[in-house]
Amino acid sequence: MSKPDELLVAIAATVESEQSNQMSLTVVADGTVITGRLAPEAVWRQRVAEVLSDSERLGAFSSIFTSTPAERRPAEDALPTHLHFHVARILQGTTGIPETGGMYRVSIARVSAWTVGDFSYSEH
Numbered sequence: 001m002s003k004p005d006e007l008l009v010a011i012a013a014t015v016e017s018e019q020s021n022q023m024s025l026t027v028v029a030d031g032t033v034i035t036g037r038l039a040p041e042a043v044w045r046q047r048v049a050e051v052l053s054d055s056e057r058l059g060a061f062s063s064i065f066t067s068t069p070a071e072r073r074p075a076e077d078a079l080p081t082h083l084h085f086h087v088a089r090i091l092q093g094t095t096g097i098p099e100t101g102g103m104y105r106v107s108i109a110r111v112s113a114w115t116v117g118d119f120s121y122s123e124h
Contacts (some may be wrong), residue, residue: 004081004108012080012108016040021086028113029106035118036088036101044084048103082107091119 008027015023015038026035039047045065052062085104089096 005111005114008083008108008111008114009079012038012083015084016080019043024116024118025083025085026115026117026119027083027106027111029110030112033091033119034085034088034104034106035091035096036085036104037118039084039086041080041082041084044086044103044105047086051103080108083111 011023011025014020019040021037021039021043023038024036025038026033028034049062049065052058052065083106085102085106087101088104089098089101090104091097
């Protein structure tokens with residue numbers, strides 16, 4: 001999309017302002033279907049940092065997610081540019097990858113379709 005969908009930006013802004021992680025959303029970004037719950041960026045960053053810090057090989061990367069340089073901090077009234085998914089899956093046929101859910105950051109400008117709610121799938 002050349003211009004981000006205003007409704008999608010409003011959903012992301014509400015997730016940020018309410019600090020809520022209960023909004024389920026399914027999006028199509030560059031042909032990939034991602035389904036899960038949205039999280040505020042700060043919560044998403046913290047969770048990614050925790051996962052990385054628990055890794056012997058990737059622990060050094062955790063500080064990237066916990067410290068945001070002042071020049072990268074958005075203004076208080078800036079509109080969100082990304083969706084931050086947690087407990088999310090990429091849908092491939094009837095399979096969700098990863099099975100346990102993952103953490104995804106998706107550019108709102110790259111979303112070509114979306115719906116409220118998440119898709120369930122079965123292993124049958």
